[in-house]
Amino acid sequence: MEANRARDPRIGNLQRAEWRQKCRQLLAEHLRTKLGIAIDPHRIRLRTDPRHDGYTWAPVSGHEHRFQDGLFAKQLSKHSVGAYMTLCREVGRYFEAVSTWDRERSRTAGRSPETEVAVSATIHAPPARRAATSDGPRPVRQHTRTGADEHHHRCREVRQLQDEIDDARDRILRLTRRNHLLCGQVRQLQRRHKRHERSVVHVLPVLEMICATLKNGCGDDKLWESEGANNESHDEVDGDHQPSRADPADGQRSSDLG
Secondary structure, eight states: OHHHHHHOHHHHHHHHHHHHHHHHHHHHHHHHHHHOOOOOGGGOOSSOOHHHHSEEEEEOTTOGGGOOGGGGSSOGGGOOHHHHHHHHHHBTTTEEEEEHHHHHHHHHHTSOHHHHHHHHHHHHSOHHHHHHTSSSOHHHHHHHHHHHHHHHHHHHHHHHHHHHHHHHHHHHHHHHHHHHHHHHHHHHHHHHHHHHHHHHHHHHHHHHHHHHHHHHHHHHHHHHHHHHHHHHHHHHHHHHHOOOOOOHHHHHHHHHHO
């Protein structure tokens, strides 16, 4: 039985959906408590865009060796049950959410003094010099910026569509699980109906025999009553037609008078 359950893809999908939902909730709760960011669990991402999402994932200090880059190389919907279990177990222990501002500050803090001097010199240089030391002519930069903005816009649309697909899959799995439960209840009701039918089939002949017996008993009582009434009527008729006997005393008196 357990082997069949393990091979059933529907049960595997349901288990995967349950763990994915649990993982989303734990990550959302970690974001809320760690950074104060309230986000819908269905909007949680592992591959984040720091400029738009406002957070990213980083190893906890001292546990860099435990940080698994592969877990954050794709979105939650693409992972397996084992990956969801790992994320649930390691969130807050070996990896944590950091704000993009903290990330940028740590990146700036890691620059060398020469880099800081070069950046500072570029920032404080005259406009003409900054334009000369920029990446290229203004039209090229304009085109690059426009292309980058369009790329990020497309990426946001793709992520939103992916989130909608994940939500639809979760709803389908929940409806599938509810359908399985309802089918089980229907089968249970069908079995109960068959048991009741068999009971009725066994009881019905007995009820018919009882009804027939009661009907026969009522018929015999009526027959007995009708026969008794007929006997009484015959007795009355016989009494009316019976000849009267002559009294001997009356005959003697008549002879004396004569």
